[in-house]
Amino acid sequence: MSEPVSALNHAGFDGLAKVTECGLHGMITLRGDLAARAVKAAATGASGVKMPGPNEVQSKGDNALCWMSPDELLVICDYKDVRQVLDKMHKSLGAAHALAVDMSDARTMFCVTGSSARDVMAKLTPADLSPATFGPGQIRRSRLAQIPAAFWLEDDQSFRIICFRSVAQYAFDLLCTAAGAGSDVGYFSAAPIRPT
Template identity: 55%
Template sequence: MSEPISALNHASYDGIAKIEECGLQGMITLRGNQSDKVLAKAIKDATGQKVPGQHEALVSGDTGVCWMSPDELLVLVPYAEVEAKLAAMNNALGGTHALAVNVSDARAVFRVSGANAREVMGKVAPVDFSGDAFQPGQIRRSRLAQVAGAFWMDDADSFRVVCFRSAADYVFKLLKVAAQPGSEVGVY
């Protein structure tokens, strides 16, 4: 069996912000009733986190859970643990109306970091990235120019961006162009 590799094999670029492909990330899409106590326990067991509120990302390193919609969560676990965590989650959810699916290899993850990270993100997504409107611990699903994506802030100067693996090269190049030296707009 071949070894798994990330979409862009850790490609990176340094401009007005640093753009990095993060590598392999375990991801489970979990659909179900977010107020269900069984679902909440499965999330807690897999990540140590509670069920997030609307637009909330409870992430520490490569583990956490993100709100994606009223009936969908994105569960993040280390890539090497995703199959075991998924099996445990499906076992725990056995009697509950829910669906948990490993989407790790269908997604790519990027990090945009540095003092101009908000400015880079503001060029590619129709979201208010001001400090008052978007802060660490919040997530949005939106567009990254022509493709769908989701992004959250890990801290005041860094974002994590998730897109479909098939769009990884496009998103990397999009972020790279938005981070070109001399392209500062000064909005954020």
């Protein structure tokens, strides 16, 4: 029997920012009333982190809860733990009207890191990435050029991006092109201009 592998097997690129395919991650979609006690308990109990607010990510180590929409969370865990986490969630949900589904093999995750990471991402998405409106712990569902994607900031220089596995190569090529040498626009990474 073959071993599971990530879409691009940890492919990497080092340019204006470092682009890395992050390998296998457990990704569970949880749909339901996010205010319901059973749904909250399933999400927080499975992840070990507190419930995120709208457009937020709560994380601790490799575990995270990502707010995806008013009735959807993405639970991120270790890939090898997905079955256990799902079982725990289903028990916690009981008879609640909710859905928890393993999406791990349908998606892939990338990291974009470095002082120009915000500039690299801003070339590709219509989302406002200015520090005043998008900071660490916030998530957006938007587009990267022609594909849907979700992304968040872990810190001021580290993005995580999730997209469908079927477009992983396109996403990687896109990110590498945006991070290519000689393409720096310096909009967010440039030192602030001070009046004289």
